[in-house]
Amino acid sequence: MSAMTTSERSNTTTQPTPPSRKRNSLAKGKLPKWAIPAIAGGSIILGAAGSTLTGFHVASFAIYSAVIFLIAASVATTVVEGKRRGKNATWTYLIYASFILALIPLASVLYTVLEKGLPGMNMHFLFSSMNGVTGAVDNQTVENGTPVLGGAYHALMGTLLITLWATVISVPVGMLTAIYLVEYGKNGPLARAITFFVDVMTGIPSIVAGLFAAAFFGLILGPNSRMGIVAAVALSVLMIPTVVRSTEEMLKIVPNELREASYALGVRRWRTILKVVIPTAISGIASGVTLAIARVIGETAPILVTAGIASNINLNVFANWMSTLPTFIYYQIMTPTSPTNVDPSIQRAWAAALLLILMVMALNLAARLIAKLFAPKKGR
Amino acid sequence: MAKRIDVNDLNVYYSKFRAVEGVSINIEPKSVTAFIGPSGCGKSTFLRTLNRMHEVIPGGRVEGEVLLDGDDLYGPGVDPVTVRSQIGMVFQRPNPFPTMSIKDNVLAGVKLNGKKISKSDADALVEKSLRGANLWNEVKDRLDKPGSGLSGGQQQRLCIARTIAVKPDVILMDEPCSALDPISTLAIEDLINELKNDYTVVIVTHNMQQAARVSDKTAFFNIAGTGKPGRLIEYNDTAAIFSNPEQKATEDYVSGRFG
Numbered sequence: 344m345s346a347m348t349t350s351e352r353s354n355t356t357t358q359p360t361p362p363s364r365k366r367n368s369l370a371k372g373k374l375p376k377w378a379i380p381a382i383a384g385g386s387i388i389l390g391a392a393g394s395t396l397t398g399f400h401v402a403s404f405a406i407y408s409a410v411i412f413l414i415a416a417s418v419a420t421t422v423v424e425g426k427r428r429g430k431n432a433t434w435t436y437l438i439y440a441s442f443i444l445a446l447i448p449l450a451s452v453l454y455t456v457l458e459k460g461l462p463g464m465n466m467h468f469l470f471s472s473m474n475g476v477t478g479a480v481d482n483q484t485v486e487n488g489t490p491v492l493g494g495a496y497h498a499l500m501g502t503l504l505i506t507l508w509a510t511v512i513s514v515p516v517g518m519l520t521a522i523y524l525v526e527y528g529k530n531g532p533l534a535r536a537i538t539f540f541v542d543v544m545t546g547i548p549s550i551v552a553g554l555f556a557a558a559f560f561g562l563i564l565g566p567n568s569r570m571g572i573v574a575a576v577a578l579s580v581l582m583i584p585t586v587v588r589s590t591e592e593m594l595k596i597v598p599n600e601l602r603e604a605s606y607a608l609g610v611r612r613w614r615t616i617l618k619v620v621i622p623t624a625i626s627g628i629a630s631g632v633t634l635a636i637a638r639v640i641g642e643t644a645p646i647l648v649t650a651g652i653a654s655n656i657n658l659n660v661f662a663n664w665m666s667t668l669p670t671f672i673y674y675q676i677m678t679p680t681s682p683t684n685v686d687p688s689i690q691r692a693w694a695a696a697l698l699l700i701l702m703v704m705a706l707n708l709a710a711r712l713i714a715k716l717f718a719p720k721k722g723r
Numbered sequence: 724m725a726k727r728i729d730v731n732d733l734n735v736y737y738s739k740f741r742a743v744e745g746v747s748i749n750i751e752p753k754s755v756t757a758f759i760g761p762s763g764c765g766k767s768t769f770l771r772t773l774n775r776m777h778e779v780i781p782g783g784r785v786e787g788e789v790l791l792d793g794d795d796l797y798g799p800g801v802d803p804v805t806v807r808s809q810i811g812m813v814f815q816r817p818n819p820f821p822t823m824s825i826k827d828n829v830l831a832g833v834k835l836n837g838k839k840i841s842k843s844d845a846d847a848l849v850e851k852s853l854r855g856a857n858l859w860n861e862v863k864d865r866l867d868k869p870g871s872g873l874s875g876g877q878q879q880r881l882c883i884a885r886t887i888a889v890k891p892d893v894i895l896m897d898e899p900c901s902a903l904d905p906i907s908t909l910a911i912e913d914l915i916n917e918l919k920n921d922y923t924v925v926i927v928t929h930n931m932q933q934a935a936r937v938s939d940k941t942a943f944f945n946i947a948g949t950g951k952p953g954r955l956i957e958y959n960d961t962a963a964i965f966s967n968p969e970q971k972a973t974e975d976y977v978s979g980r981f982g
Binding site: 602603611619623 | 774776779781804805807808809811812814816818820821822831832834835836837869871882885886889
């Protein structure tokens with residue numbers, strides 16, 4: 344089929360065109376395919392030249408090249424293809440430029456963390472705590488040039504446990520709130536008040552949430568009430584508004600027709616919500632929750648004031664202090680284990696940072712996977 | 724199984740706004756009744772009051788009585804859920820549950836209510852309902868596939884199968900063919916003709932040929948102007964409405980000189 348069309352096409356091109364054939368009045372000029380790459384190449388050369396004049400630097404080189412390319416490509420397109428296409432080209436390249444600009448910090452962070460974190464990332468780091476690792480140990484490590492001892496296992500478990508408990512607290516509260524807002528409250532005074540306070544909660548600084556949890560449990564349990572669950576409560580204060588918001592949005596986009604279809608079958612409202620509305624929205628809700636977890640997993644300040652800091656493994660969130668990865672990083676950097684030889688501490692901090700980023704990335708991927716897994720299937 | 728509906732002086736409101744005024748109508752069991760009229764005349768609103776779906780809309784309320792075989796649907800202590808399980812409804816746009824397979828869609832009325840049903844009973848009910856909706860032969864090999872994968876006409880017949888699976892006395896249809904092509908429409912119309920052997924069917928339609936083809940009796944609704952409530956103008960045998968209407972407004976509408 345396609346072979347036939349090609350042969351037909353070649354036939355038409357080989358046929359002699361009528362001599363009186365005029366230029367197509369519908370067509371406009373078009374830049375040849377090589378023009379834009381050529382302009383890009385020229386801009387890079389000119390940018391390099393311009394940058395060398397003022398003392399070569401990568402930043403000035405990139406900026407000069409980009410500006411020269413933007414102007415040259417827009418002007419060339421305007422001259423050859425017309426004003427409208429010229430404007431289109433300007434905005435297209437501007438948007439590309441801002442996209443690259445936005446990517447630079449991300450790429451830079453990833454590169455730095457990988458570069459500095461990878462050397463410290465090994466099985467020993469992942470599966471041992473800082474228990475017994477003192478300044479003397481670090482000093483000896485540096486003197487003998489042996490591998491760095493001590494790891495972040497206690498902080499990793501702390502992060503997982505505290506985040507898990509924060510999720511256990513916030514998901515039911517947040518989801519039920521959203522269900523009330525969308526399905527029952529409609530636009531009544533209580534629903535509007537809740538929406539307002541959820542908005543206010545979104546803006547609470549994390550340290551305030553931490554102080555709230557610390558003070559609250561301090562009142563109930565007296566002094567020395569620092570433990571994992573208090574940190575989980577602090578984090579859930581930060582998580583609940585996110586969960587409410589994302590669940591609310593997801594419930595709102597469930598078509599009303601599905602609710603009516605269910606009511607028309609003689610199904611009660613709570614069963615309709617439980618069996619029709621939530622399953623339809625579950626993929627969005629689940630990925631929203633996962634993103635809310637990713638949002639709080641890196642909190643430092645509220646953990647410091649609620650769970651304290653520990654160097655040993657503590658798997659019980661209801662007693663004793665706990666470390667999480669962010670607080671572990673903070674302490675390794677601010678108060679190195681050995682004040683005279685800070686390198687082992689810094690290496691541990693970067694490795695923990697890499698671990699934390701990997702966890703957040705995994706959560707984001709999980710969110711996508713969950714959304715795909717739970718999405719209503721479209722098979723035929 | 725099929726029951727009669729008698730409506731006495733029914734007024735339907737959206738908050739303060741009176742959408743339908745003073746409707747009285749008697750709908751015979753095992754018959755097809757069509758509601759026709761211009762857009763916004765309140766025929767769909769009125770239809771929704773017949774199984775208490777109107778009050779799902781915020782501010783929706785009703786005055787008057789609707790009797791199902793003599794029992795008032797709006798009497799004190801009547802649970803709307805009971806009413807809706809006896810009076811089923813098919814909507815304008817096909818709306819199968821996207822999370823459920825074809826089979827689960829048919830069983831939705833049973834399963835969503837948490838009733839236990841044995842596998843053999845469930846299979847029998849699915850086959851009976853899908854056969855009743857003229858869909859069995861088209862989907863019997865893919866009962867476990869999602870209902871949203873069917874064509875629009877098939878989805879609408881799936882919704883009808885879902886409705887008859889809960890064994891209602893009355894089936895209300897709100898413009899069931901308006902989103903469908905002529906062939907699917909024909910399939911649904913054939914189905915309506917079969918359904919009236921077992922059920923009382925009430926159908927709202929914009930298509931007058933459809934009303935003439937499928938219904939035994941036809942009710943014409945009209946409004947005096949925007950912001951005015953809709954009224955029942957004329958209710959009679961379909962043949963009479965289309966060939967020899969009593970009211971001038973009905974004649975103008977069915978002959979196409981209006982709206």
